[in-house]
Structures are given as C-alpha cells and as structure tokens.
Amino acid sequence: MDKRILVPTDFSKNALNAVRYALDLYARLNCEFYFLNVFRANSYTTDSLLIPEPGSAAYEKAKNKSEEGFIKLMGMLEVHLDNPKHSYHTISTFNDLSEAMRQTIAQKDIDLVVMGTRGATADREIIFGGNTVNAMEKIRECPVMAIPPDFSFSPPKEIVFPTNYKTTFKRKELSYLVEIARLHEATIRVLYVTKKPDLNEAQQANKKLLADIFETVEHSFHTLSDKKVSDGLTAFVESRNSDMIAFINHKHFFFGSVFSRPLVKEIGYEAIVPILALH
Incomplete structure (x- = not known):
C-alpha cells in the first residue's frame, strides 16, 4: 500500500527544504506526495466579510499565483522527481492552513x-513557525514531522x-x-531525563x-539525572550528533514542556534536527 504524505508549502526556501527531506527520507517506499499551498487574495483580510468567490478577479489572480508557484517548485525538484516509486499531486486552495490540512x-x-519549521516570514526568536507549532499540537489524525531550516x-x-x-505505549x-528506524537501519535511543x-x-x-x-530495531536506554527535560534532551542530542527527535505528544503535556514559545530563550534550543510528533 502506498504511503500518502502531505507537505504544506508557501514556496519559501525552508518549505522547499522540507519537501526535499520528505522525498529523500521515503525514497525507497511507494509514496504519493500531496503538496499543499493555501493562497490569499490581497484584498481579503480575516476581518473582512467579503471573501472572494471563485471566478472573481481577486480569487483567480491569487489562484494563478499559487499554481505558478507549483510550476516553479516542480522545476526546482526535477532531480528529485524521477523516482518511479513516487507520484505527486498539487493542491491550491483558498482556506485557513489548519483547516486545509x-x-x-x-x-x-x-x-x-x-513541514518546515519556518516559513517565508521567519522569526529567528521562534523555534517553529506558528503554523508548525499549531500543526504539531492540534493535528491528531497522523504524525507531523518538522524539518529545520x-x-x-x-x-x-x-x-x-x-x-x-x-x-502505557501502543x-x-x-x-x-x-x-523509519528499520528503513534506514537507525538506532533508537530512549532517553529518560529525571531528578529521580x-x-x-x-x-x-x-x-x-x-x-x-x-525489538525489531536496534535500541538502547539512557537516563540523565538532575537536569530539566529540555536541557537534558538538548545536551543529549547535541553531544551525540543525533539525527532526529521523536516523541509522543500526549495532548499538551510533553510538547509544551519542551517546545512551547515561552521556553525558547530559556533553553536556547535551535532546532537542528527533524522532530517527529507522534499521536
């Protein structure tokens, strides 16, 4: 059965990087990729009741710009798109990003x-763009992977x-x-950060x-004492040059304790590896 992967894009460099990562990560599997762009009409704001209708000049201009963006994207990805195991679809839609996803x-x-961790309007003081944080916390139907710039x-x-x-794990x-671990013969390092x-x-x-x-993959268990979870996780990943962080996002508990915005400056954590949020 083909794996179906959704990659939202705003046609920024960071979004392009996320597309390339996804294509390479699953290069050996049969996959259908859906590239999603949410477009806006310049005259439309969230405070306005006048939402452009399909066929209107403002709507069609914004839609054409989105479709032109996809033509350029496919051109930039030409080297990556010759994988016979992969098929590709583009979706341009006038919608809220979360709802469109x-x-x-x-x-x-x-x-x-x-998703990329930053979009076209990158803010260096925020680990993830607001859209990515929202997706990792709110989307419960499937895992979300965030790729750093x-x-x-x-x-x-x-x-x-x-x-x-x-x-209790399932x-x-x-x-x-x-x-992913089996596909790339990766080792999973289970990390417990605690004072007890x-x-x-x-x-x-x-x-x-x-x-x-x-049991079917290489794995090991590790414990770090007397550190906050965020500090311990950061130190562990950086000291070992680990390639990815994966965690189960149980509602708000663990995600909020590590990656919420108020802790960004405190933990000083620049996202240097992809992060996989499981649900």
Whole structure:
C-alpha cells in the first residue's frame, strides 16, 4: 500500500527544504506526495466579510499565483522527481492552513505531514513557525514531522525518543518511528531525563513494553539525572550528533514542556534536527 504524505508549502526556501527531506527520507517506499499551498487574495483580510468567490478577479489572480508557484517548485525538484516509486499531486486552495490540512488529511487518507519549521516570514526568536507549532499540537489524525531550516538530508542513524515511562505505549502509535528506524537501519535511543532515576513498578512495566515494541530495531536506554527535560534532551542530542527527535505528544503535556514559545530563550534550543510528533 502506498504511503500518502502531505507537505504544506508557501514556496519559501525552508518549505522547499522540507519537501526535499520528505522525498529523500521515503525514497525507497511507494509514496504519493500531496503538496499543499493555501493562497490569499490581497484584498481579503480575516476581518473582512467579503471573501472572494471563485471566478472573481481577486480569487483567480491569487489562484494563478499559487499554481505558478507549483510550476516553479516542480522545476526546482526535477532531480528529485524521477523516482518511479513516487507520484505527486498539487493542491491550491483558498482556506485557513489548519483547516486545509485537516480536509486534505481526511480526503486523501494522509499518513504523515512534513513541514518546515519556518516559513517565508521567519522569526529567528521562534523555534517553529506558528503554523508548525499549531500543526504539531492540534493535528491528531497522523504524525507531523518538522524539518529545520538548511537541514541537509542524510539517512538518520540515531533517533532520540524522550519519555518519562508514565504512559502505557501502543505499537500503533510508535509504528512510524519503528518504520523509519528499520528503513534506514537507525538506532533508537530512549532517553529518560529525571531528578529521580528510580522507576516505580508501573514505569518498569512500561519500559519493558517499550523494549518489546522496539525489538525489531536496534535500541538502547539512557537516563540523565538532575537536569530539566529540555536541557537534558538538548545536551543529549547535541553531544551525540543525533539525527532526529521523536516523541509522543500526549495532548499538551510533553510538547509544551519542551517546545512551547515561552521556553525558547530559556533553553536556547535551535532546532537542528527533524522532530517527529507522534499521536
């Protein structure tokens, strides 16, 4: 069965980088890629009740600009698009980005979303563009992967999986992580950052379950003590030159503790590796 991957784009350099990463990451699998661009009419604002209708001059001008953007994008990707295992589709739509993504995920049965961490209006003080943060937190139907600016693809060999072992794991929610690890023969490093390294009975059971789920891939368990989760994760990834971070986003708990905007300056974490948010 083909894997269906959605890649939203605003035709920025960072979005192009995310497209290339997705194409390379899944180069060996049969995939359908859906490239999505949400366009706006210059005369339209969110405060206006006058939404351009299809066929109106403002609507058609914005749509044509989006379609021209796709022609340029496909031209820039020409070297990447000769993979016989891949097929490609472009979608131009007048919509809110989150709503457009949700509709596409539902209509096309999307398996994975891949986005750049910054768009055309990059703010260097924010780790992820607001759209990417919103997608990683709000989209629950499939995993979301965020690719940092200027990150050049190389097959991931080490994926860091932070956890507190407090949740019972399910094979289904970790299937994408296991698939990527198997596809690229990567090792999964399970990281527990805590001031109390001893595990209670429930945590020990969850750790054993995790070991069973990861039995088909190389994996190891690591503990860092006396550090905040954000600091420990950052130090671990940077010291080992890890290639990816994957985590299960249980509603708001773990994601907010590491990647929420108020902590950006405190943790000083520039996203230097792709991040996979599982649900």
